[in-house]
Amino acid sequence: MDSVDLQVLKAAAAWSRKGYQATLCTITRTWGSAPRPVGAMMLIRDDGVVVGSVSGGCIEDDLIARVKDGKLGLLKPEVTSYGVSADEARRFGLPCGGTLQLVMEPIAACPWVDDILGLLDQGRAASRTLDLETGAVTVAAGAAHALCEFDERTLTSTYGPRYRLLIIGAGQLSQYLAQVAQGLDYQVIVCDPREEYTQEWALPGVELTRDMPDDVVVALKLDANCAVVAL
Template sequence: MDSLDLEVLKTAAAWLDAGHRCELVTVIKTWGSSPRPIGATLAVRGDGRVVGSVSGGCIEDDLIENVRARGIPEDAVPQVVSYGISADDAHRFGLPCGGTIELAIEPLHAGSGIGELLVRLAAGELLERRLHLASGAVTLAPAAPGATLRLENDTLHTIHGPRWRLFIIGAGPLSRFLAQVASAMDYRVVVCDPREEYRADWNLPGVELVHAMPDDLVLDARLDARSAVVALTHDPKLDDLALMEALKSDAFYVGAIGSRLNNAKRRERLKLFDLSEAQLDRLHGPIGLYIGSKTPSEIGIAILAEMTAAKNGVPTALLVPHAAAPQPATLESCAR
């Protein structure tokens, strides 16, 4: 499962290969409220077909109408346009609360480097694509960790590739769903399971599967503030040491599956590893937000919701973690 913006690039590349003209539209700035974030993309084909999104729909309609009316000349160069500067425009284009959005519109061609970009993204690279607005010339270079989209000196720098990392311990059904959805959310996902019987039937394109011991993987990964670790095996021999190392790191999220009772026992075991109370408090368990989840897919959504809240700095007072939710003992299960 690809992220929406990766789907945009793949579709645009296919259109170019088929001989179609198309434009790549990128959100480069917003003021006030905006339906889509900076870096969101859209591709418009010469006949008006579209993939991706830069707003709630009205701006897309205007972009399609413009392409159909004027076409995409072969000598066209990139341009920067703004929508929603006036209150009337904001209402017309569906921008909430008088928001304004600035877009880069780039006519694509053989020299746009979309094919090379896709090949290097498939290899797991984090790349910076530099578009010279006056000429349409494009170069690709490795992106620095934490790099963000910026427009400077008439050059648009966009960042492509996995900007967040998720390490999943265990290769079960829940791991499969979690890996699929996280990949679509622009995570680079690594699944670790030394148990051959769990790895045998694992086949998920775009997700790396390793058979190292989980604690070795966590150490080798050098976790940073853009990394998350989720332990899903229920096996202390696999989970505990990896969690210990993760809790000592800068990872923005560390979580483990299990009931409240099992998580209490896990915390007691982790205390033996000389973790501080502050480090232990970083452990999310029972994992996920409380949404009444029971099936693997529902539990996966709960985990990703809690991860997303942690990544985006949502105050804990606004959340109801599963660990804090009032539940009758009869509803506790090994799945939680």
């Protein structure tokens, strides 16, 4: 199971390879009550298919309609706001008169996604900086769990590193714990050298290893973003 951010990034790469055009929407500021935090992303394909979310649904519907109707026609990144007035807040279903500011970015070729995924695979944070004037994107190693930053000219988003959970023991309780951890976006590794416990393990998205626990701990190079549970 991937986080929403990873789902959006992987969709951007996959759609680009297939020749689709898409629009990447990122929340840069919120005022009042907002269902999704700053940095949340949504990717809209030119035929209206969507991955991710920036609100409870009403703003998504409007953005999808604008993309499908060709009303955006973005040539470079632009800033837009939803819910500036009380009437707009009611129209788009923003609770408590909330307001969202979005950066909308046209996506075609996006080789930078592979750079981000490569850093995440190494257990590192990836920082992506977008220049709104030129549309240029740069990717570098970033500070872990840094906040999204926007200064009207550049947007810097940080992804990862992903939290990891090593579960020692592949019993029934471990399966329940693994499912909960996946729902919280942990990368889950289950370690149990006993074939009797691992032979019928069938939880998708969980890495299963039959190596000895001490060897696994050393190999994973556990850090502050990791947790170990022995069951």
